[in-house]
Amino acid sequence: MTKTAAGAVRVRGLRKGYGDATALCGIDLDIQRGEVFALLGPNGAGKTTAIEIMAGYRQRDAGEVSVLGTDPATGGRAGRCWRARIGIVAQSGPGLPDLSIADIADFEVGGVPRSLATGTEVVLLRVCQEALANVRKHAAARRAVVRLAYGQDEVRLEICDDGTGFDPARVNGGYGLHGMRLRAAEAGGTLTVCSSPGAGTSVSVAVPG
Numbered sequence: 001m002t003k004t005a006a007g008a009v010r011v012r013g014l015r016k017g018y019g020d021a022t023a024l025c026g027i028d029l030d031i032q033r034g035e036v037f038a039l040l041g042p043n044g045a046g047k048t049t050a051i052e053i054m055a056g057y058r059q060r061d062a063g064e065v066s067v068l069g070t071d072p073a074t075g076g077r078a079g080r081c082w083r084a085r086i087g088i089v090a091q092s093g094p095g096l097p098d099l100s101i102a103d104i105a106d107f108e109v110g111g112v113p114r115s116l117a118t119g120t121e122v123v124l125l126r127v128c129q130e131a132l133a134n135v136r137k138h139a140a141a142r143r144a145v146v147r148l149a150y151g152q153d154e155v156r157l158e159i160c161d162d163g164t165g166f167d168p169a170r171v172n173g174g175y176g177l178h179g180m181r182l183r184a185a186e187a188g189g190t191l192t193v194c195s196s197p198g199a200g201t202s203v204s205v206a207v208p209g
């Protein structure tokens with residue numbers, strides 16, 4: 001394998017403009033695996049544009065880009081497997097701007113699926129929506145998993161993320177978690193929230209069914 005083939009990042013002649021303004025006018029980069037590489041420049045030099053193109057969040061005008069052997073523009077965002085292999089910590093804000101739940105979430109089903117009472121399905125659906133809304137809004141997560149497990153006489157739904165986490169004892173205000181608890185109780189079930197700062201969050205609801 002040549003040195004270039006093993007490289008983590010290879011960029012040739014990368015160009016990007018916004019209207020009349022040229023952000024990148026043909027940059028070349030080679031970053032090897034394990035290398036610590038600093039991209040420095042004054043405001044407006046195009047650093048963010050270059051990184052967003054390499055991360056698959058922005059389309060380039062011209063040039064070649066390969067990150068971990070894949071063109072980040074392939075299929076729009078190069079796919080979930082590729083994205084799971086790269087790690088990005090944004091300078092500010094709750095994650096990267098257009099990272100959707102579909103980009104980061106996996107769905108798993110355990111046990112033998114069966115029909116549930118409409119009321120039970122509504123509880124599970126609402127808890128799932130609300131928990132994923134929280135992942136999107138608060139967690140800055142890179143991965144989330146939704147697990148639906150059919151037990152003998154109960155159904156358990158779990159929504160986990162690897163984001164910022166929080167201290168459940170210190171939550172005040174907000175209707176989401178409170179509403180999930182009420183819905184779970186109304187269906188004869190329980191809601192459990194496990195989270196701590198820096199350790200991600202898991203919300204699970206178990207209801208008879």
Ligand SMILES: Nc1ncnc2c1ncn2[C@@H]1O[C@H](COP(=O)(O)OP(=O)(O)OP(=O)(O)O)[C@@H](O)[C@H]1O
Pocket residue numbers: 134135137138139161163164165166171173174175176177178201
């Ligand atoms: N997955 C999560 N990751 C990080 N923090 C979370 C997560 N879920 C909830 N939180 C924290 O718990 C708080 C309460 O969540 P809750 O859903 O009850 O309210 P909210 O999202 O702030 O407002 P609302 O749901 O009413 O729009 C949030 O403000 C946030 O600080």
Ligand SMILES: [Mg+2]
Pocket residue numbers: 130133134174175176177
């Ligand atoms: Mg909420």
